[in-house]
Amino acid sequence: MKTTPEHNERMRTMTFAQVYPHYITKVEKKGRTQAELLEVIEWLTGFDAARLQALIEEEATFEEFFARADLNPNAELITGSICGYRVEEILNPVTRQVRYLDKLVDELAKGKKMDKILRAG
Known part of the structure; x- marks a missing residue:
């Protein structure tokens, strides 16, 4: 899925510290x-x-965050819609990785079982 250059830039430059408290609250x-x-x-x-x-x-x-991450090889199994985008269709790597994280947090908040969230089979 196509995201705008402005959207990708916002994802790239946003800090994890800005978003983390919202994840906790959610x-x-x-x-x-x-x-x-x-x-x-x-x-x-x-x-x-x-x-x-x-x-x-x-x-x-987020760009630095994900550049340093050892992304789980099963991250590609994270699919579905988040914030109006289908994660698996996002072309920009940083934006897709941010949305992977958003999707996992969303699934956790919705009460999904941990083994399903962690794509354990």
Whole structure:
């Protein structure tokens, strides 16, 4: 799916630190925990809690965040619609990776089982 250059630039330059508190609020409002959110983020990126905190403190952009990530090989199994876009159709790599994360957070907040979220088979 085609995203606009402006949209891709916004995704690239937004910091993880700007979005992370919203992720926490979203999942906790729906009865999930910050530990579950961290598990989902670690599955996708390979970042443990300490590394994530360091990225937050340095205000890493999403471009830097995903450049340093060890993206899970099963990330390509993340499909579906988020924010009006089909994740699997997004052409820009950084935008697609941000939307992978958004999709996982959304699934967690909607109460999906962890093994399904983590594409465990």
